[in-house]
Amino acid sequence: MTIPTQFTPPRLGLANLPTPLQLLTRLQEARPGPRIWVKRDDLTGCALSGNKIRKLEFSLAQALEEGCDTIITCGGLQSNHCRATALLCAQLGLKCHLLLRGEKPEHADGNLLLDQLAGAQISAYPAKQFQAQLPQLLAQWQQYYADRGRRAFIIPTGASDAVGVWGYFSACAELADDFRHHDIRPRHIICATGSGGTQAGLTAGAHYYLAGSRVWGVNVCDDEAWFLNKVAQDLHDWQHRYDLDVALDDLQVSVIDGYVGPGYALADEKVYETIADLAATEGLILDPVYTGKAFHALLEERDNGRFGDDGDIVFVHTGGIFGVFPHRQHFTSLGG
CATH class of the missing domain: 3.40.50.1100 (Rossmann fold)
Known part of the structure; x- marks a missing residue:
C-alpha cells in the first residue's frame, strides 16, 4: 500500500492525542493468558470522549x-x-x-x-x-x-464512510509509536464494530503501519457477513474518493461474531458482569452497547485459544461511558 506523503486530507485538531496505552496488570493476575493492553480512546476528551x-x-x-x-x-x-x-x-x-x-x-x-x-x-x-x-x-x-x-x-x-476512514488509519501511526515505546509487537488488535468505520480505518492503517498485527472487529449488531461487506465498501469508497494506490485484496477484514446477545444496545448478564469486574479490577469503565460486548468477546476468545498462547493483544477502547447510565437497573446489586 502506498499513501502519497504529500497528501493530507483536511483535519481539525479536536481530540486530546496521543491517548495512553495501558497494560491490564491486575486482570492478568486474575485471568492469566496473553497480555492485554488497552488503547485508551475513551480519553480523547471529557464529554467529548471516544473513538x-x-x-x-x-x-x-x-x-x-x-x-x-x-x-x-x-x-x-x-x-x-x-x-x-x-x-x-x-x-x-x-x-x-x-x-x-x-x-x-x-x-x-x-x-x-x-x-x-x-x-x-x-x-x-x-x-x-x-x-x-x-x-x-x-x-x-x-x-x-x-x-x-x-x-x-x-x-x-x-x-463511517470514506472520509471517516482517515480517523483510525492515522490512529495506527500513533499505535506504532506506542508499540515502539513499550517494546511490544501485538499480534491482535480488537475493537467493537457497530457501523464499520473504526474497523475499516484500523484494517487499512494496520496494514500500512503495523506489520504482523491483525485487526478484529466484534460486531455489536447485525452479523459477520454484514460487516465484511460494510468494511469492504468503506475501504473501496476511501480508495476511490482519494485516488489511493491501495491493493484492497491485501487487506484482511476479520470479524468475531456471536456476541450480539439480545440485540443492539441490549446486553446479557455476562456482559454486565464483565463491565463490573473490569471496573473493580482496573478502574476501567466499559459500556453495555459497544465496549462491554467487545471486551467480553476478547476474554472468551482468548480463553478458548483463538489468539494463541503468546504475544500481546491490544483492545481499542472506543468510549461510551454515558451509555452505562441508561442501563443502571442492571447494576443495582453491586456495591457495598
Whole structure:
C-alpha cells in the first residue's frame, strides 16, 4: 500500500492525542493468558470522549472545507457519535441536527441529555420508519436547509464512510509509536464494530503501519457477513474518493461474531458482569452497547485459544461511558 506523503486530507485538531496505552496488570493476575493492553480512546476528551472524535476531526474539517454551516447526522437515541457531533458543533459554531432512531423518553438521560445540553435540534423517528427511510429523511432535511439559505453537510451513522476512514488509519501511526515505546509487537488488535468505520480505518492503517498485527472487529449488531461487506465498501469508497494506490485484496477484514446477545444496545448478564469486574479490577469503565460486548468477546476468545498462547493483544477502547447510565437497573446489586 502506498499513501502519497504529500497528501493530507483536511483535519481539525479536536481530540486530546496521543491517548495512553495501558497494560491490564491486575486482570492478568486474575485471568492469566496473553497480555492485554488497552488503547485508551475513551480519553480523547471529557464529554467529548471516544473513538468518534478521531473520525469527526476529518468529517467536520471536510464540512468546513465545503463552506457548510449546518451538520446533519443520525443514530440511536443513545448514540455516542451523535453526542460527540453535537458537542463539537457547539464548539465550532455549527448548527447540529440529529435524526435519532426511537421514541424520545419523557426525561432524557445519558447521551441524549448531552445532545440537548449542546443545543442540537433533535428529530426522533420510530425504528421502522428510521430504518426504511433514513436516506430520504437525510436528503429532505438537507433540502430544507438549502431552501432557507443554509448549506448542510451530512455525516452518516458513526462518521463511517470514506472520509471517516482517515480517523483510525492515522490512529495506527500513533499505535506504532506506542508499540515502539513499550517494546511490544501485538499480534491482535480488537475493537467493537457497530457501523464499520473504526474497523475499516484500523484494517487499512494496520496494514500500512503495523506489520504482523491483525485487526478484529466484534460486531455489536447485525452479523459477520454484514460487516465484511460494510468494511469492504468503506475501504473501496476511501480508495476511490482519494485516488489511493491501495491493493484492497491485501487487506484482511476479520470479524468475531456471536456476541450480539439480545440485540443492539441490549446486553446479557455476562456482559454486565464483565463491565463490573473490569471496573473493580482496573478502574476501567466499559459500556453495555459497544465496549462491554467487545471486551467480553476478547476474554472468551482468548480463553478458548483463538489468539494463541503468546504475544500481546491490544483492545481499542472506543468510549461510551454515558451509555452505562441508561442501563443502571442492571447494576443495582453491586456495591457495598
